[in-house]
Amino acid sequence: MSAVTAGPFAVDAVVLDIEGTVGSLAHVQEVLFPYARERLAHWTAEHWDDPRHAGIRREIREATGDPALGAAAAAAVLGDWSDQDLKTAPLKAVQALIWADGYADGSLHGHVYPEVPGVLADWQQAGIARYVYSSGALAAQRDWFAHSDLGDLSALLDGYFDLTTAGGKREPDSYRRIAAAVGAEGRSVLFLSDVDAELDAAAAAGWRTAGVRRAGDPRGTAVGAHPTVDSLHLLRVTSTR
Numbered sequence: 001m002s003a004v005t006a007g008p009f010a011v012d013a014v015v016l017d018i019e020g021t022v023g024s025l026a027h028v029q030e031v032l033f034p035y036a037r038e039r040l041a042h043w044t045a046e047h048w049d050d051p052r053h054a055g056i057r058r059e060i061r062e063a064t065g066d067p068a069l070g071a072a073a074a075a076a077v078l079g080d081w082s083d084q085d086l087k088t089a090p091l092k093a094v095q096a097l098i099w100a101d102g103y104a105d106g107s108l109h110g111h112v113y114p115e116v117p118g119v120l121a122d123w124q125q126a127g128i129a130r131y132v133y134s135s136g137a138l139a140a141q142r143d144w145f146a147h148s149d150l151g152d153l154s155a156l157l158d159g160y161f162d163l164t165t166a167g168g169k170r171e172p173d174s175y176r177r178i179a180a181a182v183g184a185e186g187r188s189v190l191f192l193s194d195v196d197a198e199l200d201a202a203a204a205a206g207w208r209t210a211g212v213r214r215a216g217d218p219r220g221t222a223v224g225a226h227p228t229v230d231s232l233h234l235l236r237v238t239s240t241r
């Protein structure tokens with residue numbers, strides 16, 4: 001393991017990506033996504049006409065341009081989006097609903113790297129706020145941390161942002177929205193991600209940035225030009241206060 005550190009970062013808040021940052025890319029790609037993919041057809045057959053999911057239905061119909069799209073066609077569309085790993089809000093909403101069953105019956109857990117709870121607790125103790133920003137839906141993010149393989153980590157987090165509340169992760173305006181929502185100046189927020197385009201967007205909004213690249217990640221050890229660590233305990237983060 002490398003011991004390359006990043007920082008110092010004097011900040012009021014840290015915002016963390018999930019996939020590839022606090023949890024393993026392989027877990028998302030090889031466990032979570034297939035779990036939902038295998039159940040998409042059944043989910044749409046069961047729930048397509050459910051009034052509680054009218055928003056999902058409307059968004060998928062809008063995206064396809066077919067106001068009469070039925071359950072079977074919707075399942076095919078969702079399957080295509082999943083196969084392409086497209087970060088679309090309705091796919092993320094359906095995945096979250098399917099995963100919720102797996103978390104509830106104990107067949108799914110959110111993967112969290114071993115140092116994460118301790119580092120979050122240290123930042124909490126130092127008065128640094130801790131938020132999550134993922135393409136995964138808010139419900140999926142909450143479930144990930146509430147049902148992590150290291151226990152319920154919800155108390156270590158102050159809030160969650162996703163595509164519906166912040167916008168796309170490669171758009172600087174999304175980071176401006178989050179900063180406004182948490183009441184922080186961009187320069188006082190540190191964003192952690194495994195994707196350089198996301199860090200570039202955060203930097204364009206004036207945020208501090210650090211890449212996280214876990215050991216064995218096939219994408220290599222650098223995340224663009226951003227200072228990069230392979231474990232959160234190598235970040236030197238202090239409070240501005």
Ligand SMILES: CSCCC(=O)C(=O)COP(=O)(O)O
Nearest residue numbers: 018019134135136140141144
């Ligand atoms: C618990 S969210 C599951 C991960 C997911 O759906 C996803 O698309 C990963 O996106 P991220 O922004 O966390 O890299």
Ligand SMILES: [Mg+2]
Nearest residue numbers: 017019020194
């Ligand atoms: Mg990620």
